[in-house]
Amino acid sequence: MTDKVxxxxxxxxxxxxxxxxxxxxxxxxxxxxxxxxxxxRDWSRSxxxxxxxxxxxxxxxxxxxxxxxxAKMNTTGVTAALIAGVxxxxxxxxxxxxxxxxTRAMWFSGLVLAVASVASSAIHTAAFLRMKCSxxxxxxxxxxxxxxxxxxxxxxxxxxxxxxxxxxxxxLKLAVLAFVIGxxxxxxxxxxxxxxxxKSDNLKIAFITTLVGGFVVxxxxxxxxxxxxxxxxxxxxxxxx
Numbered sequence: 001m002t003d004k005v006x007x008x009x010x011x012x013x014x015x016x017x018x019x020x021x022x023x024x025x026x027x028x029x030x031x032x033x034x035x036x037x038x039x040x041r042d043w044s045r046s047x048x049x050x051x052x053x054x055x056x057x058x059x060x061x062x063x064x065x066x067x068x069x070x071a072k073m074n075t076t077g078v079t080a081a082l083i084a085g086v087x088x089x090x091x092x093x094x095x096x097x098x099x100x101x102x103t104r105a106m107w108f109s110g111l112v113l114a115v116a117s118v119a120s121s122a123i124h125t126a127a128f129l130r131m132k133c134s135x136x137x138x139x140x141x142x143x144x145x146x147x148x149x150x151x152x153x154x155x156x157x158x159x160x161x162x163x164x165x166x167x168x169x170x171x172l173k174l175a176v177l178a179f180v181i182g183x184x185x186x187x188x189x190x191x192x193x194x195x196x197x198x199k200s201d202n203l204k205i206a207f208i209t210t211l212v213g214g215f216v217v218x219x220x221x222x223x224x225x226x227x228x229x230x231x232x233x234x235x236x237x238x239x240x241x
């Protein structure tokens with residue numbers, strides 16, 4: 001008795017990855033991790049989508065998400081205000097007219113970014129408070145952050161929703177970066193003006209400050225790539241109540 005042969009499409013062969021694709025995969029992985037230091041991740045869309053379309057615990061999940069966002073905006077706004085104060089006090093450390101235009105540009109840019117972080121945090125806080133106090137929290141949340149497609153009858157977050165929600169934190173990080181760049185540029189400008197002689201106090205100050213700054217940067221990247229980056233992937237699941 002012969003076996004029956006099933007007619008149909010041939011089984012597709014597994015696609016072999018090309019050498020460049022395999023070679024650059026670790027590079028893309030490292031770049032994605034470092035971009036996560038500043039740029040909001042796309043996983044927020046999947047998280048919001050799961051929350052918006054959870055029929056059994058939608059109200060609880062949305063309420064928890066709003067509370068988390070309010071706490072995050074509060075922390076970001078307070079930190080940004082402190083950073084703005086630090087940058088403003090930096091103008092008193094030096095005679096602002098004697099500093100380089102690069103330093104002044106970076107510090108003024110950092111001040112603007114810090115103020116923008118405070119303002120955007122306040123706007124986001126007011127928006128989420130309106131959602132929380134509305135009669136229909138679910139409707140206010142889903143209509144503000146997404147739209148319902150007629151194709152699958154599901155709610156989908158807007159494409160720019162993760163970027164908008166991460167805007168205050170992004171402004172805060174860029175403000176700190178701008179201030180640090182201006183600070184180190186001014187330190188090494190003074191060291192170069194002294195012909196990089198070790199007898200000069202400017203070179204000693206620049207060198208020691210750079211060592212401390214490098215230690216801080218390494219620890220910051222290590223903490224972000226371990227604790228914060230790991231919590232991003234854990235947060236793919238909807239928050240528990």
